[in-house]
Amino acid sequence: MPKQNNVSTPFWRDNRVIPIILQILFVIFVLIIGVFFINNALNGLARQGMEVGFGFLNGTASFNITETLIDYQPTDTYKRALLVGILNTIKVSVIGIILATFIGVFVGISRLSTNWLVQKLAGLYIEIFRNTPLLVQIFIWYFAVFLQLPQVKESITIGSFHLSNRGASIPWFEANSGTFVWTILLILGIVAAIVLWRTKLKSQVQSGKRKYPFVYALGSIIAALVIAYIITQQGPANVTVPILGNFNFEGGHTLTPEFLAILIGLTVYTATYIAEIVRAGILSVSKGQVEAAKALGVKGSTTMRLVIFPQAIRIIIPPVTSQYLNLTKNSSLAIAVGYADLVFVGNTTLNQAGHAVEMILIMILVYLSLSILTSWFMNFFNKKTQIVER
Amino acid sequence: MSSNLKPEQTALQTLDPPKSTLGVYGWLRKNLFNSFFNTLLTIISILVIYYILKGSITWVFTTAQWAVITENYRLFMVGQYSSEQLWRVWTCLGLVSLLFGLSAGIWKGTIRNLSIVLIILYLVHTLVPFVSSTGKMWIIINIGIVIIGYLTGPKIPKNKAITLVGWSLSFPLIIFLLNGFGVFPTVKTNIWGGLLLTLLISIVAILVSFPIGILLALGRTSKLPIIKYFCILYIEIIRGIPLITVFFMAQIMIPLFLPEGFEINNVIRVMIGATLFTAAYMAENVRGGLQSIPQGQFEAAKAMGLNPVHSMAFIIMPQALRAVIPAMVGQSISMFKDTTLVAIVGLIDLLGIAQTVKSNPEFLGRHMEVYVFIALVYWIIAYSMSYSSRRLEKSLGVGER
The missing domain is CATH 1.20.58 (Methane Monooxygenase Hydroxylase; Chain G, domain 1)
Incomplete structure (x- = not known):
């Protein structure tokens, strides 16, 4: 047998070597393409006389943002403007997530109602809003609904709530x-x-x-x-309480039409997805569980609260998490109506100061961290509701 | 063991169900008024439906001024595509009609229902007054093509192969016809617009992202660490960022990355962006399918002596893809809806045309009409897709085995 030992497999047929060669080839391929692109980009930037770097963030922003959570003046830096944008993104996402969850759960349960009419009405809502693009819906809310509301002087008033084309003024x-x-x-x-x-x-x-x-x-x-x-x-x-001043409402809090359009658009659209998830989650709880609860003499609402819901929530949480992430990402459509979110501020900065690559990098990083934060939080919540395996 | 009772006696003892559970009255009682709470809900729902219907019917028939749609109808459909060259678009439509008709004749089922929807849409267009007479002629020809295809489809020998080849060749042929490439006068891509552009961008994104998605999924499940982490990085980054930033990247960074003097126009750039974006999501769908295949299948393939490529191509992938067809149709629907975002980066797709049309001083303030119309167009297409996906899911029996 010693003779066979001398016959070695050629290295290009060796199962241990092939993967390594393949990966080296892949790395070389990626590197060549990368170097080619980056080289082009550097040449292009050099021709335009642009420097690569984040120094421009300390420059004066000199554009105004009407809707801010923190103090902001046009004389502040780009950095601060971006922070305002990030906070606005978070604001609309968090409120949107909360509202969409409520509406989604409500519609999802209605979809399973024993009442035929309620069931069909919920189904109609889902089919209409799910199958039209979000951006079209946001445009409808903004241009065709909120901007068409009456002037401030003739605003629609219910108690201390006023609705006009400048937005909603609330106590x-x-x-x-x-x-x-x-x-x-x-x-x-x-x-x-x-x-x-x-x-x-x-x-x-x-x-x-x-x-x-x-x-x-x-x-x-x-x-x-x-x-x-x-x-x-x-x-x-x-x-x-908001009181009509000379030009606009004073006092209270004013929600701008831009904010309302993006918020309602996101909520109504995402709620349809959440409703379908909730429906599927409730349906996934086996019928025997309900029957067992009935046999034990547990009343309807308690069955829902203590038997169906805890089991359904396990199925519901993972897909709902990805809907929350979608909502956060979709809040970037705010740029279409001019709500000052991260993409809007980023795009304005990009147009004023140039530095496209850096700005896009910042946007990507912020959205990635928001995504990671949300999934981290939901994973934590998910772990709490999972079955404790014996 | 025969019963002591004679047949007549058994018949006598079978009681009719109580009257209150029969007919319309019984149905109403059971489904709408079976408890106090449900009665309340029914009344509220009826009120809601009444107000919605009243509001929308009054708006559609009295308040709304549809001239903004009827006078710009061609813009909405094909954008700036010049009217002398319009026959090319019609020919493409004819090709699609033929393929729909043939498929409907051969496979029946879902595709037949979709063809019926197509014919209904054509019929609606022949009836409305604002379509020009040449347009109506073309539409009638198209209806004829669908019907001829439907009737002759089953009789042609090797009809399935021919139709499938037809579908796969149709897309390059349509692009060729639309662009011209020197054979016909060239119509540049930046003139394409309206629904035509929307459909083209979504079809390109869906078709091209499919193979890339499969490759990425294979890469992500592969045992080679470098390739695996590269794919994970790509997929997770793309899935973590909004589509609009991808479009910005496509518009701003692709020109930057290309050598000097080499330019790609913005329609192609956007298509690249949409494709790369969808590919990441497709990859995750395919990976879901791959994970649903039991380990035994891999082992069986190995035991049969198939090499990894063959076992993947002939054993694993067909099963995996079959399991995730509904998810991929869902992804295609959302890609189709997301093409609206190209309007933000300055393309004139259906939404972009809507924005242009309503800024025309002649039609100032006609926001609702324009948006409701394009929402309806998007809705018809997206709903047809989700309808066929549901049918497909049922006929494939996914989740039942």
Whole structure:
């Protein structure tokens, strides 16, 4: 047999060598293309006399942003403008996610209603809004709905809420001297409520007698609020009501038509997807579970809360997470109506200061980190609801 | 063991169901008014439907001024495509009609329903007054083509192969016809617009992203670390960023990366962007399919002595792709809807045309009419796609085995 040992496989047929060669070839291929592109880009930039680098971010932005969460002046730097944009993106995404979840769950449950009409109505809503492009919907909300509302002087008024082509003016809260005390006591009350709920529930399970955990929890929060009122002798915050001034509403809080258009567009569109996910999740709970609960004499609402929902939520969370991510990414369509989100500010900066590559890099990085943050948060939530395997 | 009862007696003992569960009344009672709460819901729903219907019907028939649509209809459909060259678009449409008719005749089922929708759309166009008489002539020819295709399809020998080849050749042929490439007077891509451009961008993105997606999925599941992490990096980055940034990249960075003097026009750039974007999502769909294949299939293929390429091509991939067809149709629908974003980067697709038309001083303030019309066009196409995907899912029996 020693003779056979001498016959070695040629290296191009060796299973251990082929993958390495393939990968080396792949790396060389990618490198060549990369170098070719980057070289072209550097040459092109050199011809235009542009320098690569992030130094331009310290320059003066000199464009105005009407809607900001933090103080911003046109004299501030590009950096600050981008921060304003990022915060606006987060603002519209977070509010959108919350609203879309509520509407989606509501519609998803309606879709399973025993009432034929409600079921069809929910189905109609889903089919209409799911199958038209989001951008068209946002344009409809912006150009055909919010900008067509009456002038400020003839605004549609319901109580202290005013709707005009400048947006919606709503009453808003203003912190006063008591706000701090109120917040502290409210937090204390909630902590006490959670502790009471847990201990009472535990003793209820152990003793088998009703201990009313909910009443105790609610009671502790109410007690905390009453104490806060006694100490401060005033409400938690002053409410300011929008009042028609010379040109616009003053006081209160104004939601711009741009914000409303993008928010409602995102909410209505994403809610259709969430509704379908919720429906599928509830349907995935096996019928035997419901029947078993019925056989045990558990009433309908309790079956939903304690039997169906905890099982459905496991199926629901992963796809809903990707819908939340989609909503966050789709908030970039704000640029179409001029809501000052990250892409809008980024694009303005890009047009003013040049530096396209750097700006696009920044946008990509921000969106990637937002995506990672959201999925991290949802994974944490997902782990809590998963079945504990024995 | 025969029963003691005679047949007549059994018949006598079978009671009719109670009246209250029969007929319209029984149905209403069961589905709408079976409890206090449901009655309340029914009344609310009826009110909602009444107000929506009343509002929309009054708007459609009295308030809305549809002249903005009827006078710009050609713009909406083909954009600036010059009217002397319009016969080329019609020929392309004829080709598609023929293929639809043939497929409907051969396979029946879903594709037949889609062809019926196509014919209904054609008929609507022959009836409305604003389509020119040449247009109507072309449309009637198209209806004829669909019907002829439907009737002759089953009789042609080797009809399935011919039709499939026809479908695969149709796209390059259509591009050739539309562009001209010197054989006919060249119509540059930047003149293409309207629904034509929307459809072209989405078809290119869907078709081209499919093979790239398969490659990426294979790369991601491969055992070679460098290729694997490269694919993961690509897929995750693309999936983490919004499509609009990809389009910005395509518009701004592709020209930057190309050597001097070498230019790609913006329609092609956008198509590249859309394709690269969709490919990442396609890859994830295909990967889902690959993961659904039990390990036994890989082992069986190996045991049969197939090499990795053959086992992938003939054993694994066909099963994996079959499992994810619905997901991929879903992806195609969202790509189709997302082509609207090209309007933001300055292309005149259906939405771009809408923006242009409504800034025409003659039609100032006709926002709702324009948007409702294009929303309807998008809706018809997207809904047909999702309808066929649902039918396909049923006929493939995905999830039932």
